[in-house]
Amino acid sequence: MTTVRTHDPAPAAGPPAGPPATTTSGSSSARRSPATAWTLWAARRVGLAALTLWLVSVLVFLATAALGDPVKAILGKEAATNLGRAEQIRQQLHLDESLWDRYWHWFGGLLRGDLGTSVANGLPVGELIGDRVVNSGVLVLIAAVVIIPVSFAVALLSARHRGRRLDHGIQLVVLTLAGLPEFVVGIVLVALFSTVVFHALPAVTISAGGEGPWTQPASMILPVVTLVLVVAPYVIRIMRSTLLDVLDSDYVELARLKGVPERVVLRRHALRNAVVPAIQVIGLQLAWLASGIVLVEYLFSYPGIGASLVDSVRNSDIPMVQTLAMIVAAVYVVVNLVADVLSILCTPRERTAISS
C-alpha cells in the first residue's frame, strides 16, 4: 500500500529523478551539480506536459473521428442521395483509410503546422483561425488584467474584516456568483445594461471586416465583465483563505506583538506569503478562461475561437473542431506548466529540494 503520488511535482523531484548516491551521509562529492539537477527537473516537467498533450490529441481524434459518421453529420438527409458530395468529403477527410493511418496523418500535419482544410468553405484552417486566436487572446488578457487586482483587493478586504458584516456580505456574493453558469451571468448583464433596463452598452460585438474587436472598446465591456464575474469569485475565495492562514500564523502574531503597524504586517508578511497560492489559482483560472470563452463569445457574437468552435461543431467541420480543441487544450497545459514552475521558483524550500 505504498502509494506515492509520483505525478506530484514536489516529491517527484526527489526520488524518481534518482539522485545517484543520496543517502543520509550527504557526501557532497556524490551530489549532482545544481545545474544538472535543474536541467533534469525542467526536462521532466516539459516532458510530462508534452505527454499530456499527446494523450489529448489521441482523445480529440477519437472523440471527433471514431464515434459518429461525419458524412452523415455534414450532409444530413442528403448523405443518401448526394453520393458525389459524400465521396468528396470522404476523400477530404481520408475516411477510407484506417483509423490508425488517419490519426498519424492528422497528428503529423499538426506537428508540421499543416492544420488541414475546412470542410465548410475549403480554406486552410490556419488561415481561418489566425485572427480569431488573437481576438480571444486579447479578451482573455484583458479579463485577467482586471481579475487579478480586483480579487486581491476584495480578498484582502474580506480577510481584514473577517467575521464582520462586510466579510459575510462579500462571502455571500462570492458564493452566489460562483454557482452561476457563465451564460446566465452574461444574459442578465445584457438585460441590465444593453436592452431592458439601460441601453448603455452594445449587446453584441460587431467587428467591421478585418478589424479587431478592440477597436470598439464599448463592445468589449460586457464580455470582459462577464468573464470577471464568473472567474473572480474563485480567486477571491482561495486568496481569502490563504490570507486567513497567513494572518493566523505565529510570525504575523510576533510581528504584531513587536508593534509593527498593521499595514506593514499585511504588506510584508501576509501578501508576500500569499503569492504562491495566488500564482496557482490564477494559472488555473486563466486555463479555465480558455473554455469559459466558448459560451461567452457565442453569447456576445465575439469573433474569437470560442464562437468559431460552436459554429464548426454545428457545421461538423471536423478539421476546424480538432484544431480549435487542440489550441484550447494546449493553452490549458502550458498555463498550468508555467504556473507550476513559477510557484516552485517562488518557494525557497522547493528550490533547495531540487538543486541539492
Added chain:
Amino acid sequence: MTARATAPATSGTARTALAPAADGAPAGGSSTASRRRSWQPRLVVGLAITAFVVLVAVVGPWLAPHGEHEITGDPYSTAGVLGTDYLGQDVLSRVLHGGLSVLVVALLSTVVGLVLGVLVGILAAYVGGWFDEVVMRLNDAVLAFPQILLTLLVLSTVAEPTMWLIVVLVGISHAPRVARVSRGVALGLTRRDFVTSAEALGESRLRIVVREVLPNMSGPLLAEAGLRLTYSIGMVAGIAFLGFSTDPGAADWGQMINENRLALLVQPWGVLAPVLMIGIFAVGTNLAADGIAQLTSKGGDR
C-alpha cells in the same frame, strides 16, 4: 504539497478542495457552537432553494395555464403573465413545462459522473503503483479538456443527439474531476487503522472497499455531488443554449433561451424567465454543496 496536488484539477474541484479548509479555520476565539450556527444557514437555504426549483419543475406541468405547444397569441406579444415566445406560445407555461427535462438530464449525468469517478478514484488509490500512475496521467489528459469541450467534440459528428448521449458525455466529463477528489480522500483512508485491521483479518479487497472505505467517504462525496450538480445544470442548459437540442421544439429551459434570445429587447421574459430558473437552481445546489463541505471538514478531522 497537498495543495499543489489538488491544484491542477480544473477550477471546480480545486476550489472546493481548498475552500473549506479556510472557512473551517477557527474564527478568532469563537466557540464551536457559534461556528456551527454559521454553516447551517448555507445548507438549509441551499436545500430550500433547490427544493423550490425542483418543485416548480415537477408540479409545473399541472399548474401551467396552457399546453406546452399551445399558441396563445402573436409571437413576442404581451398576452399572458410573461408574454409569448417566438411562436406565440405562452412563456409561463413553457417555463413550467420545461424544467423537468433539464433537471433530469443534469441529475442523471451527475450520477454517471460520480459512479465512474468514484470507481476510478478508489481503484487508483487502493491498487496504487503503476496502475495509479497510468490512471492519473490519463486523468490529467482528460482534465486538460474544458468540460463542455468533450461534449461539443462528440456532437460535431453526431447528427441527432439523444438525451442519453448528453447524459453520458456530461457524466464522463465529470468523472476525472470526481476521480481526483475521491482518490485523494481514499488515499487518506487506506492508511487508517480500521482498513489495516480489516486487511489483517484477511477480508477481501472488494469487501474492504465497499464496507470500510466507501462509507467513510460519504461526506466529501456528497459535497462533490452537489458541486457536480451545479456544473451539470450549467452544462446541460449551456449545450441547449448553444443550439444542440435533443428534442427541437420541446419546452426546455436551455432551449428556450436559444429560441427567444434575439428578442431580448422586445420580450425579455422569454429569455429571462428560464435564465433565472437555471440561475436560482445553480445557486441553491452550490450553497448546499458548500454547506456540506464545511460540515464534513469539521466533523472529520477537526
